Amino acid sequence: MSMASASYSQYPSPLANYDEVVADPQLFMSSLEKLHSVMGTKFMIPIIGGRNLDLHKLFVEVTSRGGIEEVIREKRWKEVTSTFNFPSTATNASFQLRKYYYSLLHHYECIYYLKMQDCGPPSTGVLESSNTTPGLVHGLPKMPPAQAASVATTLQPRINTIEFVPGGAASSVGNSVIGVIDGKFDSGYLVTVKMGKDTLKGALYQAP
Template sequence: MTSTDDLSQIQVASANGSSSDNNKTNSDSSRITTYEDLVQDSNLFWEKLRDFLGYTDKPLTVPTVEGKSICLHKLFKEVTARRGLERVIKDRKCSEVIATFGLKTPITNASLVLKKHYVPMLFKFEHVYYLKKPASSFAAREEELSGLLGKSANHDNALQAGTAVDVIIEGKFNNGYFVRVKMDSKELKGVVYRLESPSRKKKSKSDPKKPKSHRSGYNFFYSENYERLRPHFVGKGQLLTQTIGKMWRSLSKSDREVYQEKGRKDTERSRKEISEYRSLMASRAATDAAAAAETAVATDAAMNDETDESESDAAMNDAATASEEAE
């Protein structure tokens, strides 16, 4: 027995499912639109997809990835040519599908791209026209896909054993570094933050007279722009740091040289002050050692005097005792 949902789905799949087909002959209207029809005829594909999604009165929004438009007809063909979305994910062919669009930048999270664009626009369409299944069975398939996408995302982000990794530091700021990471054929950019361990925080404060460490050219640039831009990035510290990093990388060679010269001068300042500080510490240590030695000598002399006085008192007591006994 056929359910109401199944009957409505058959109407969607039929060539007379659109109001624009009402004037066709009876032989044409009774023909079922097949998957092969949709693959071969892009106009029919768009017509059926608009009807299927309820976009009969407004245009479909074409998705974009890395600034390039993604044709849903091509995406539908590429995925179904690989036996549907689940097989693409299980066979780890998400990147292969996205690569067919010739994007300039390699996509490292291809499964998420498919989840964002294919699932809401084409997944149910695939279920009906490619797999030829009724809409009433789609909910269970959609639930299974959610778990599959989660596993795929974890795999995309996992670092496989034996993967060659090169880390290039492109810039430095107060709490970390701007890095570029190469993993085989993939290249990622990001920020690495330097965190202080609890043991370091427990240490006593350093000598306030100790000279400050030298600052790099980027550090001067960062400090100069941080205060200027901070009011525009309230609550967005990481974005502010990334913005300053991009500004630094876009500087011309001559402009960057101004800050690097400041860094070189500060390095010389630091070396000079540290040398003077070490000499001062060595002199202070020698003075403290001499004072300690004098204190030790004086203490020994005092202890010897006390010992002599004690022995003298004892001798006098012994003499007095002997005199009393003689009397």
């Protein structure tokens, strides 16, 4: 179970204030691990470009710019990514950072930076509709361009039902796929789709 997909009624109380966790990386990590433990979600130290991701730095860089939603709204995510100096071989570093922020730090930001009491998915206020055709779908079933375009225009900030015929074009008859946009990044959307009993998370890219 991931932080982005979990549903809770109320956040646990913070163990420190924002200034304290920003000033003390060890306090930050211990409180972050504690949060995942209390909420029953998986915690790990991601690896990008062959080295451990500095989650404390990522949290500070994002919240110092107003938080994840403000960064996305102001299109400053590349600015955040550039502070890490990833090697050129880490071609998907920006997407990876965004994914790990939502899965590992989104709720932590809500508690320690935004001082929220209730938790839930990222706000849909920063999401924008797009009429461009997705060129690649990561983590989702492979589908022809026509079907991918249908998914992009059907998925909205609120859950919708779409039809998907494996290996074929979009049709009114097929397996029911429930999809929701979890977040937006420079080249597309972070999405979650449910096919029967399976819940799949991935990225829906827009063609240039």
